[in-house]
Amino acid sequence: MKLIQTPVKGMQDFLPEDMALRQHVLGVIRETYARYGFCEIETPVMEHIENLTGKNGGENEKLIFKVEKRGRELEKSLQKIRQADGISTDAAGTELSDSALRYDLTVPLCRYYSNHKNELPSPFKALQIGNVFRADRPQKGRFRQFTQCDIDIIGDASVMAEIELIAATCDALHRIFSEVGVSGFTVHVGDRRILRAMAKSAGFEEQDFDEVFIILDKMDKIGVSGVREELIQAGYDTDKVDRYVGFFSDFAGDEAQDPAAFIRSTCADCVENGVEQDIGTILSAAGAMINDDITLKFDPTLVRGMSYYTGTIFEISIDNYSFSIAGGGRYDKMVGRFCGQDAPGCGFSIGFERIVTILRDLGWKEPGTAARKAYLVDMKSAQGRITEVFSHAAKERAEGIQVVVQPLKKNAKFQVEALEKSGYTEIRKVYGDTQF
Amino acid sequence: MKLIQTPVKGMQDFLPEDMALRQHVLGVIRETYARYGFCEIETPVMEHIENLTGKNGGENEKLIFKVEKRGRELEKSLQKIRQADGISTDAAGTELSDSALRYDLTVPLCRYYSNHKNELPSPFKALQIGNVFRADRPQKGRFRQFTQCDIDIIGDASVMAEIELIAATCDALHRIFSEVGVSGFTVHVGDRRILRAMAKSAGFEEQDFDEVFIILDKMDKIGVSGVREELIQAGYDTDKVDRYVGFFSDFAGDEAQDPAAFIRSTCADCVENGVEQDIGTILSAAGAMINDDITLKFDPTLVRGMSYYTGTIFEISIDNYSFSIAGGGRYDKMVGRFCGQDAPGCGFSIGFERIVTILRDLGWKEPGTAARKAYLVDMKSAQGRITEVFSHAAKERAEGIQVVVQPLKKNAKFQVEALEKSGYTEIRKVYGDTQF
Numbered sequence: 084m085k086l087i088q089t090p091v092k093g094m095q096d097f098l099p100e101d102m103a104l105r106q107h108v109l110g111v112i113r114e115t116y117a118r119y120g121f122c123e124i125e126t127p128v129m130e131h132i133e134n135l136t137g138k139n140g141g142e143n144e145k146l147i148f149k150v151e152k153r154g155r156e157l158e159k160s161l162q163k164i165r166q167a168d169g170i171s172t173d174a175a176g177t178e179l180s181d182s183a184l185r186y187d188l189t190v191p192l193c194r195y196y197s198n199h200k201n202e203l204p205s206p207f208k209a210l211q212i213g214n215v216f217r218a219d220r221p222q223k224g225r226f227r228q229f230t231q232c233d234i235d236i237i238g239d240a241s242v243m244a245e246i247e248l249i250a251a252t253c254d255a256l257h258r259i260f261s262e263v264g265v266s267g268f269t270v271h272v273g274d275r276r277i278l279r280a281m282a283k284s285a286g287f288e289e290q291d292f293d294e295v296f297i298i299l300d301k302m303d304k305i306g307v308s309g310v311r312e313e314l315i316q317a318g319y320d321t322d323k324v325d326r327y328v329g330f331f332s333d334f335a336g337d338e339a340q341d342p343a344a345f346i347r348s349t350c351a352d353c354v355e356n357g358v359e360q361d362i363g364t365i366l367s368a369a370g371a372m373i374n375d376d377i378t379l380k381f382d383p384t385l386v387r388g389m390s391y392y393t394g395t396i397f398e399i400s401i402d403n404y405s406f407s408i409a410g411g412g413r414y415d416k417m418v419g420r421f422c423g424q425d426a427p428g429c430g431f432s433i434g435f436e437r438i439v440t441i442l443r444d445l446g447w448k449e450p451g452t453a454a455r456k457a458y459l460v461d462m463k464s465a466q467g468r469i470t471e472v473f474s475h476a477a478k479e480r481a482e483g484i485q486v487v488v489q490p491l492k493k494n495a496k497f498q499v500e501a502l503e504k505s506g507y508t509e510i511r512k513v514y515g516d517t518q519f
Numbered sequence: 520m521k522l523i524q525t526p527v528k529g530m531q532d533f534l535p536e537d538m539a540l541r542q543h544v545l546g547v548i549r550e551t552y553a554r555y556g557f558c559e560i561e562t563p564v565m566e567h568i569e570n571l572t573g574k575n576g577g578e579n580e581k582l583i584f585k586v587e588k589r590g591r592e593l594e595k596s597l598q599k600i601r602q603a604d605g606i607s608t609d610a611a612g613t614e615l616s617d618s619a620l621r622y623d624l625t626v627p628l629c630r631y632y633s634n635h636k637n638e639l640p641s642p643f644k645a646l647q648i649g650n651v652f653r654a655d656r657p658q659k660g661r662f663r664q665f666t667q668c669d670i671d672i673i674g675d676a677s678v679m680a681e682i683e684l685i686a687a688t689c690d691a692l693h694r695i696f697s698e699v700g701v702s703g704f705t706v707h708v709g710d711r712r713i714l715r716a717m718a719k720s721a722g723f724e725e726q727d728f729d730e731v732f733i734i735l736d737k738m739d740k741i742g743v744s745g746v747r748e749e750l751i752q753a754g755y756d757t758d759k760v761d762r763y764v765g766f767f768s769d770f771a772g773d774e775a776q777d778p779a780a781f782i783r784s785t786c787a788d789c790v791e792n793g794v795e796q797d798i799g800t801i802l803s804a805a806g807a808m809i810n811d812d813i814t815l816k817f818d819p820t821l822v823r824g825m826s827y828y829t830g831t832i833f834e835i836s837i838d839n840y841s842f843s844i845a846g847g848g849r850y851d852k853m854v855g856r857f858c859g860q861d862a863p864g865c866g867f868s869i870g871f872e873r874i875v876t877i878l879r880d881l882g883w884k885e886p887g888t889a890a891r892k893a894y895l896v897d898m899k900s901a902q903g904r905i906t907e908v909f910s911h912a913a914k915e916r917a918e919g920i921q922v923v924v925q926p927l928k929k930n931a932k933f934q935v936e937a938l939e940k941s942g943y944t945e946i947r948k949v950y951g952d953t954q955f
Contacts, residue, residue: 086857087567088634091618094565096631098638099558106549106559113542118916120891120923122535123542127664128564128650129530129584131523148565150620151585151612153654158608165601172594176587179615182527184586195532198524202534204937206925214564218589228563241898241926246909254916368906372913421522455556462677470804473682477808480554480690487556489642490677501640 093219093227103449105230105439108259109212112232112433115255119247121210121234126191128214129182134194136177137420142388143187146217148227149180156181184216188233189391189414189430196237197422206239208247212435224440233411235430237418242361242368245272245395245413248431249365249379250372252409256399257374259438263445266376267402272365273385274395275412276358280350281383285327287319293390295319295327300386307332331384342366342381349383358394365395391417397431404441408434454484455507459491459498464515472513529655529663539885541666541875544695545648548668548869551691555683557646557670562627564650565618570630572613573856578824579623582653584663585616592617620652624669625827625850625866632673633858642675644683648871660876669847671866673854678797678804681708681831681849684867685801685815686808688845692835693810695874699881702812703838708801709821710831711848712794716786717819721763723755729826731755731763736822743768767820778802778817785819794830801831827853833867840877844870885942890920892945893938895927900951908949 090096097105113123135147152160160179164170170178185191188211196207211233219225234251236244249270256268278299282292298313305313307328314324330349346359353359362381370379387396387410396412411431419425456479458472465472476486491512492498499510511517526532533541549559571583588596596615600606606614621627624647632643647669655661670687672680685706692704714735718728734749741749743764750760766785782795789795798817806815823832823846832848847867855861892915894908901908912922927948928934935946947953 085859086570086573086630088630088857090563090630090634091565091567094563096563096634097561098635099560102559102561105561118919118921120893120921123538124535125533125538125541127526127530127532129527129652129664131527134522137522148589149587151587151616153584153612154608157612161600161608161611164597172590172597175597176589176593180587194522194524194526198526198532199534204941205934208923216565228565239926243896243905243924243926246905247924250909250913364902364905368909371906371910421524423521457556460679466800469679469682469800470807473686473804474807477686483554485554485556487644488679488683490675490679498641505640 091227093221095226095228100449101439101443104442104447107449108435108439108442109232111258112212112255113210115258116210116234116251118254119208119234119251121208121251122204123210123212124192124195125213126185126188126195126211128184128216130185130191130194132177132180132183134190134421135183135186143217146219147186148184148216148218149176150182150184151179152181186217187215188213188231188432189235189389189417192233192235192237192430193414193417193428194421196418196426196428200422200426206244207237209233209235209237211235224437226436230435232433232435233430234432235428237428238426239429240415240427242364242395244427244429245361245365245397246368246372248411248429249369249397252399252411252431252433253369253373253377255433256409256438257377259442260401263442263447265401265441265445266374268376268408269378269380269400269402270369270373271380271382271385271398271400272362272395273382273387273397274353274358274362275392276356276394277346277350277353277362277383278386280352281330282327284350285330286323287327291319296386299384300388302331302384345381345383361395387412389414395429401441404437406434406437408437408441410434454509455505456484456486456509456511457502457507458486458488458511458513459495460488460513461491461515465513465517468513468515468517471519475519527663529657531662531664536885537875537879540878540883543885544871544875544878545668547694548648548691549646551694552646552670552687554690555644555670555687557644557687559646559648560628560631561647561649562621562624562631564620564652566621566627566630568613568616568619570626570857571619571622579653582655583622584620584652584654585612586618586620587615588617622653623651624649624667624868625671625825625853628669628671628673628866629850629853629864630857632854632862632864636858636862642680643673645669645671645673647671660873662872666871668869668871669866670868671864673862673864675865676851676863678800678831680863680865681797681801681833682804682808684847684865685805685833688835688847688867688869689805689809689813691869692845692874693813695878696837698886699878699883701837701877701881702810704812704844705814705816705836705838706805706809707816707818707821707834707836708798708831709818709823709833710789710794710798711828712792712830713782713786713789713798713819714822716788717766718763720786721766722759723763727755732822735820736824738767738820781817781819797831823848825850831865837877840873842870842873844873844877846870890945891941891943892920892922892947893943894922894924894947894949895931895934896924896949897927897951901949901953904949904951904953907955911955 164175311328346353391414392412393415394413398407399409400407413429415427476488479486600611651667747764782789827850828848829851830849834843835845836843849865851863912924915922
């Protein structure tokens, strides 16, 4: 039987030139984050199914790939399902599985931290690079397996965590994109506490916040009037809606408006609780650290999807592209779900696949490499000289030179052209009488 | 509900010090293999279930983690299973899944090559580093998710492939282990064709070869007499068995015996087919390239488990350890199972987890790092100076120095000690009046 050549639906094979770009970007990311003292860690791609269906993942929980139980356990679950006629497909799927592929790196990080906190420094600055999986509808630029690069600080309740995360992420992005001459990033900083205070002050009920925020999140696409219209369509009182969108009308029109003034005028609670001061400190300190061509601004319309965020949230957009290239925020309640005791957490995730896509679109080229040599051995006349050729190659490799040794093909012209295309600049054919 | 802190059974969380070692070893491997012209590629961790149950994986196929179908597809399969009362647990499991986690990197590589061969150079020299998954019984040093590092050459039927693979693997291992002062590797080279010819010549039937080889594989543990005894116990004629173990009696006792003489005396077919010459060329050319403290020898008792090997097989053992640290061989028939047309393939896989375990046991230390600085900010007196401290840190980071900025804790002594343990050599407390 012939086997299936293509990768599993929605997943990618990476060609050597793709990998060169990916490894290069990962190298810059690792080197940059190390300067900020982030330590790399790794967690398994599989997690207990209980941890992935505990409402930390929001919409992503609907997209998990479940891994089947095996042997006796599978047999038991199959029996249960046969006996439970009314069981839903989803419940049957969960019954048959004991683990699943992670949909992000934050849930595994919190599990990891709670499992190892006595062995880790405090605050703990983690870098995690790994594959995550979502059974999403495949579309251009969206894959079912993709790489995330997250930095997180656990155990620092102060804004110093936010400042470090923003500065480090901007530093990495600046270094990556300056190679292709691209600048023009904007870091949007918002806060879940301000979002909630404004919604409350406008008169919305707690239970409606999520729906209101999902509509507010469209501000950059449909504008203030679009948000107003959708809120009214969703059935909310015009009074409330007008009060709510009123908060944003001025701000959205005036980029230079003072965040402190905005916060004071929309939510007095936030001033009392120090949120206003936090935002001010973040903008000032992170602003002083990041490169001049990066804009850092308070954005009260920023929402971010994940329900686990409890405070500041951030996102980085790039000129000429409609999507964000990094996002994160503070989650002070998630570690507690694993170890029973809360620990403050804050993280920033780089959209690695998007960055790689942009760089490839912009024609990224591998930085100039040293000489590459190829020896093409004529197996008829030089069969007896193979040891000699390889010994010669070994000496050059020991000096750090990239060398390939191959049989000389009948179509030597094509073989040489292909090697030249791969960056081999010194190509020699070896016959019985070739001198080195 | 409290979530589960520990990783999924048999899987590992890596602490920062584990990761430093792993990344260091991967760096040496990548750099070494690049010198030989191997190009890094990546394939998804999931594969079509058909590709993983096609008898390429031998025993590993019993250990696959199957990934459940979703939505309508899952519903259809559940209905089928409800209606098929006699269906086995295993068949039900396969019916409910459409993909599975790969158990090795060779099957995905062959799929990848057949999918992309028109975009790849020929011969194609691939490096693949990635996680593989086996639902094995967990035990010391054996995990259900582990990293493999494979190099493969596809499209070179000549022994030059074997020579390159052996030389590159020995080079990488020599560089890795010389850091901890360890040498003493032995590269064992065997050949499936010789194995089969000897079994045939002793009088065994083709259908018994697999069982005979599994017993032969124990030679290094139970010796010639042990192999003889087990073969007789398994029900084979004493005549055949004696003829068979006779082949090895002399050889096992005499390390210096000439491979060519051995092959000539045990299987004339192999001489005619050039196998004898191949082995001779590999031993001579690879022997000339590898470091002096590595032994390279012909080992007719080498078996290697995977059923897909068609020719040469190799394995590297290390003094004082009972397990092998690398293994591979030639598989000329596997690519054809994907694209319908055979392409010669040959690969060598490093036992990455075992190597890391040995290095850790031997007390590997991270190579000396540059200065690491820490600023501990007293949030009471120096809250207003945060921007100043961070700007100062930014300048030092731009020079490549690793710097952390943290709130000063109440238990400053403990905080400083923990930082010193993490390699921070310059630790400064920042108060309202601290001068830089």
